[in-house]
Amino acid sequence: MKYQCLMIDDDITIAETTAEYFNIFDIKTAYVTDYDGAVSFLKENQVSLLLLDINLGERSGFELCKQIRAEYDMPILFISARTSDDDVLTALNIGGDDYIKKPYTLNILLAKVKAILNRYEKAAEAAIAVSAKAVSAGTGKDMREIRITKDITLDTGAHKLYRDGRETAIKAMEFKMLLYLLSNRGRVVTKDEFLKNVWEDEYIGEGTLAVHIRHLREKIEKDPNAPDIIKTVWGVGYIIENMEE
Structure with a gap:
């Protein structure tokens, strides 16, 4: 199945709310809450863009990004409450396309995602x-x-x-x-x-x-x-x- 966006965040409330909001505005979005769930989802579905949290329970979004970059070609936007320059640079250096700091406003995040999807098309x-x-x-x-x-x-x-x-x-x-x-x-x-x-x-x-x-x-x-x-x-x-x- 094709999705425009996949939200990967261990906070189920944030993940579910963001996916629901995007779907209201016709950006077909799904969400998963852990590392293994993301890997399984990507094997079974086609995704155009990822929203990826750094903290995924016992696993790291950085680690997941490296694995995804080795197998797939899609924009990856990191979303995290971690705001240090080191985290931002690490995210970009391992293949992230952008870094969005929490808390974020849903309408602004949606506008950014739409712009990136449109740009890549x-x-x-x-x-x-x-x-x-x-x-x-x-x-x-x-x-x-x-x-x-x-x-x-x-x-x-x-x-x-x-x-x-x-x-x-x-x-x-x-x-x-x-x-x-x-x-x-x-x-x-x-x-x-x-x-x-x-x-x-x-x-x-x-x-x-x-x-x-x-x-x-x-x-x-x-x-x-x-x-x-x-x-x-x-x-x-x-x-x-x-x-x-």
């Missing part, structure tokens, strides 16, 4: 459009496969990333960001340009952009902490330099 559509544009812009050369390095290629037709001949999962927004960098190879892409032309949302924070860049690096760099492909130009933006033949 648009990203998938835009990725198709961008790849088609890249193909049509080719000067008589087949642009379906773009070689990033001798071992890494991006298939713009199938929207797939290959590393050492093996497919590597890539999100729609990550695909769009990588293709944009490749289309502007040898030129610094500023953060503002990314937000305007790729995200098409100038209100996205630079932190969210940095998290997605980090996720991309984890997929294509030998050492994401010392990147050779997607390089940072401090205070300006990012660049993929021209490939040496």
Whole structure:
């Protein structure tokens, strides 16, 4: 069964109330209250977005996030009463897309979830459009496969990333960001340009952009902490330099 949102929170009152509110506004939402329940639910259902608490009884939402990231591709919004910077950074560094602090207002949370669902749907559509544009812009050369390095290629037709001949999962927004960098190879892409032309949302924070860049690096760099492909130009933006033949 398909759900737009899954609420994972060990406080049954919060989980049930939030799911009920979302369903009233046509965001099909279910809830579970523990780690194992979340794992089982995801195996049996298709979910577009997760709302994940850090404290899940004896288990951790951080631990669950790592497991989900290894198997699924969906936005994960952490929701927690824990407000330390360390918790926020940990959540983002292990694959969370945002961090919402409790207590939250249901209508504001709903608006954020709707915006993220809409953004990811648009990203998938835009990725198709961008790849088609890249193909049509080719000067008589087949642009379906773009070689990033001798071992890494991006298939713009199938929207797939290959590393050492093996497919590597890539999100729609990550695909769009990588293709944009490749289309502007040898030129610094500023953060503002990314937000305007790729995200098409100038209100996205630079932190969210940095998290997605980090996720991309984890997929294509030998050492994401010392990147050779997607390089940072401090205070300006990012660049993929021209490939040496």
